[in-house]
Amino acid sequence: MTEPLGVAVVGAGHMGADHVRRLARAVGGARLVAVADPDAARAEAAVAGLDGVRTHTDPLAALARPEVTAVLVASPDETHEEVLLAALARGLPVLCEKPLAPDPAAALRLVEAEARTGRRLVQVGFMRRYDTEYRRLKALLDSGGIGRPLLLHCRHRNVAPPPRFTSAMLITSSVAHEIDAARWLLGQEITAVTVARPRPSDLAPAGLLDPQLVLFETDGGALVDVEVFVSSGFGYQVTCEAVGERGSARVGDEHGMAVASGGGERREVAQDYLVRFADAYDREVRAWVAGARTGRVDGPSAWDGYAAAAVAEAGVRALESGGRVAVELAQRPDGYA
Structure with a gap:
């Protein structure tokens, strides 16, 4: 063209x-x-x-x-x-x-x-697959630089949820990014989801179960935990730490300007995803x-989109039941790459 x-x-x-x-x-x-x-x-x-x-x-x-x-x-x-x-x-x-x-x-x-x-x-x-830090982490994991990955520790925090945000949307809208990032970083499928719910924050809108702690199991034997907190009140934070057999690597902390004055230091925190991931x-x-x-x-x-939707659905069921829910993936259509 x-x-x-x-x-x-x-x-x-x-x-x-x-x-x-x-x-x-x-x-x-x-x-x-x-x-x-x-x-x-x-x-x-x-x-x-x-x-x-x-x-x-x-x-x-x-x-x-x-x-x-x-x-x-x-x-x-x-x-x-x-x-x-x-x-x-x-x-x-x-x-x-x-x-x-x-x-x-x-x-x-x-x-x-x-x-x-x-x-x-x-x-x-x-x-996130196009974020410089996430791409460096992916390259490190693919190279075997920290050995076989065992754990991913993830945080996903927002200042406040948009109107009409539901408890299920913490998983289907927010944690959807961690679902894809985990599958991509590890090269593994997520096979089961468990969701733990602490006492909701007083900053959360009435009825919103926020924060949540989501645990993914993968077919490669890794575990992924995600703290999702959409009513943090202070900023937008996304971090990911990979723990391997021979080391660890963490991304997402060094965003915003750090200002040192008056005997202290203050670091800016991005206020939304359009700033953090511009x-x-x-x-x-x-x-x-x-x-x-x-x-x-x-x-x-589209298959990645389908897989994320299937994991998110299992996550919502786990949120509602309080138990571990297996992820059910369909077979790829014939000829689909």
């Missing part, structure tokens, strides 16, 4: 608007041609100051535009399946923000639909655009 990739962004909320900005100003090889959101005013606000970008309230109308050659999906979870199926029917490459779909059954339908096209078209937005999002979208222009979509696959 010699022409820029003509991208339609579906969803103009917090994440979608950030991708609009990114495609317009920080990513080469792509041209933003359409933005779709049921809130017409929000779509217009997202493209303010940008020339030649059409807005729609119907995402399928945006996808039908002839100049659209790729789709970035950042709309609410329950809308993903319809939009992705439409994109796959047109043979359009897609970058879909996680989750691929709100439940494993829908995610598997998308895997099967992609398999019927005979090629990779879907990339799921697990941006560079990772840029690299993710650049890689997707470059791949889509050459007809090759890499990165986290």
